[in-house]
Amino acid sequence: MNKIDIKSLTMEQLEEWVLSAGEKKFRAKQLYQWMHVKLADSPDAMGNIPGSLKEKIRTQCTYTVLQKKLCQESRQDGTRKYLFCLEDGNMIESVLMRYKHGNSVCISSQAGCRMGCRFCASTLDGLVRNLTPAEMLEQIYRISADTGERVSNVVVMGTGEPLDNYDNLLTFIRMLTDENGLHISQRNVTVSTCGLVPRIRQLADEELQITLALSLHASNQRKRESLMPVAKVYEIGDVVDACRYYFEKTGRRITFEYSLVAGVNDRQEDAKELSSLIRGVNCHVNLIPVNPIEEREYTQPDHKAVLDFKNKLEKNGINVTIRREMGRDIDGACGQLRKRFTERQDA
Ligand code: SAH
Numbered sequence: 071m072n073k074i075d076i077k078s079l080t081m082e083q084l085e086e087w088v089l090s091a092g093e094k095k096f097r098a099k100q101l102y103q104w105m106h107v108k109l110a111d112s113p114d115a116m117g118n119i120p121g122s123l124k125e126k127i128r129t130q131c132t133y134t135v136l137q138k139k140l141c142q143e144s145r146q147d148g149t150r151k152y153l154f155c156l157e158d159g160n161m162i163e164s165v166l167m168r169y170k171h172g173n174s175v176c177i178s179s180q181a182g183c184r185m186g187c188r189f190c191a192s193t194l195d196g197l198v199r200n201l202t203p204a205e206m207l208e209q210i211y212r213i214s215a216d217t218g219e220r221v222s223n224v225v226v227m228g229t230g231e232p233l234d235n236y237d238n239l240l241t242f243i244r245m246l247t248d249e250n251g252l253h254i255s256q257r258n259v260t261v262s263t264c265g266l267v268p269r270i271r272q273l274a275d276e277e278l279q280i281t282l283a284l285s286l287h288a289s290n291q292r293k294r295e296s297l298m299p300v301a302k303v304y305e306i307g308d309v310v311d312a313c314r315y316y317f318e319k320t321g322r323r324i325t326f327e328y329s330l331v332a333g334v335n336d337r338q339e340d341a342k343e344l345s346s347l348i349r350g351v352n353c354h355v356n357l358i359p360v361n362p363i364e365e366r367e368y369t370q371p372d373h374k375a376v377l378d379f380k381n382k383l384e385k386n387g388i389n390v391t392i393r394r395e396m397g398r399d400i401d402g403a404c405g406q407l408r409k410r411f412t413e414r415q416d417a
Contacts, residue, residue, distance in 0.1 A: 076131040077105050077204035080241065081250050091126050099250065101127075106251035109211045111135050132157070134204035136212050142400040149397030152213060153408060156181070156205060160198055163408045164209040164228060167396050172222035177209040179239060180230025185264050186299040187285075189329060191363045191409050192229040200235040203242040210252070224254060227262040227283070229408065233269035243280060256280050262327065267304040270312040274319040282316050283325040283356070284309065288335050289343035297334070310347060317352045324353040329360045330379060336371040341382035354389040361395075 079087060085098040100118060104110040113124045113133060127133065136154040139161065143150045150166040165176040183190070184197035206226075214221050224246060226232045232239045239261070247256045256279035263270065264285045273282070286309075288294035294301040313324045326348060330336045348355075357380060359370040371379075376392060383390045 071130075074131045075134065075202055075204055076101075076127060077134045077207065078202050078238075078241065080245060081248060091123070091130070093123055093126075097123060102250050106207070106211075106245065106248075109215045111215070134202065134208055136162075136205065136208045138212060138216065141216070142397075144397040144400050146399055147396055149400065150213075150217070151397060151400050152209075152216075154209065154212065156201075161408050162201070162205070162209070162229060164213060165397065166213050166217065166219075166221075168219075173217075173219055174223035174225060175210050175213055175221050176225045176227050177206055178228035178230050179206060179226050179232040179235050183230050184234070185231045187264060187287075188297050189331065189360055189363065189366055189368050191365070194365055194409065197230075197234075200238055201230070203238050203245060206238070206242040207245060210246070214252075221252070222254065223258045223260075225260040225262065225283075227260070231264055231266070232261050233263045233266045233273065236269055236272070240276065243278065257322075260325070264298060264300045265304050265309040265312075266300070267308050267312045270309075271315055274312075274316040277320070279320065279322060281322055281325060282313065282320075283327055284313055285329075286326045286344075286348075287329050289340045289347055293335055293340075297331070306347070310351065313353070314351055324351060326353055326355045327358060328355055329358045330371050330376055331360045332369045332371040332375070334368070336375050336379055338378065338382055341379050342386075345383060345386035345388060348388070349386075354391065355383055356391050356393050358393040359395070 074087060081098065081102055084102055085095055088098040089095060104116040104119065110116055113127045116124065134157065136156065138152060139155045140153040141150055148168045152164045154162050154164065156162065160181040162178040162181055164178060167174045167176065178201065180200050181198035182196055183193040186193050210221055210224060243259060245251055246254050247259065260281040260283050262283040262285060270282065287297050291301065291306045294306050317324055357376060359376055360368050362369055380390045380392060
């Protein structure tokens, strides 16, 4: 018999399971609370649940709990990077960022990634597998339980392409923002994508209030292709059009992410071309000086080039921020911690 992944069940699904197990419907609400509010790390910890129901959970279900393998805290800004071990031994990483306006957790959506972006460490060994809704939720739950701090924002910007794991992502978002669970506001959830056009349009039609961040990284098709293989499948103009559609359907302003790479996409001409590409889109551009990884030759532009790029965009009427680099001293860039850890294990 296939075991049921109980922590990935929505409230309605959990009710169905509880009834089919011959229990009263109100038990579903109690179980949901134990799993998604009180963050119980085992069915044994569920005080008001009868032993017979706990036994059914043990025999019929899997109960996902992530194991903390490593936790590094930045001395600079209190950012914490976690390495978690999944039930099957795969490793994933998640980051807690502490801002004045609250705590933000950056989660992984897949173990590995198959998108192949040239500057990214997460994709070097390809995709291993999709994460379940429970494994995405657990990253937030374990960090919250570990620190005792409330998490108010979630960004799906860690390892993996969230829209390549669409159904699990949607279940995760619905459960995370459900009033029976942690009840994080949809407006405080951001999903970052490399630009899977049909999925962006599908997401727009879901009537959610989450923010879409689009990894653009180039101002024309040729340059985007050289940095991101996925650009060969979805043309840059179609990607921007899908973002326009997302705004029309949801009213949520788009974030364009643009990693600045010295000598590749950081010149004044690039800024000019970028301005015309996204003209008229209700958006904001987040500039990220590229985080160099060992395996690639890409480097950051100097501070002046970053400011010049920002100024050029602003002169063209575009809202711009430069991403604060959190946790530079603790393997900040996507996938670096996981990669180093796995290599050490292999050595
Ligand atoms: N697959 C999704 C989300 C994961 S990556 C996406 O592509 O958006 C999160 C963001 O970090 C993306 O904008 C990605 O392009 C960027 N990124 C990855 N590696 C980076 C690096 N070494 N330096 C700067 N940004 C990087």
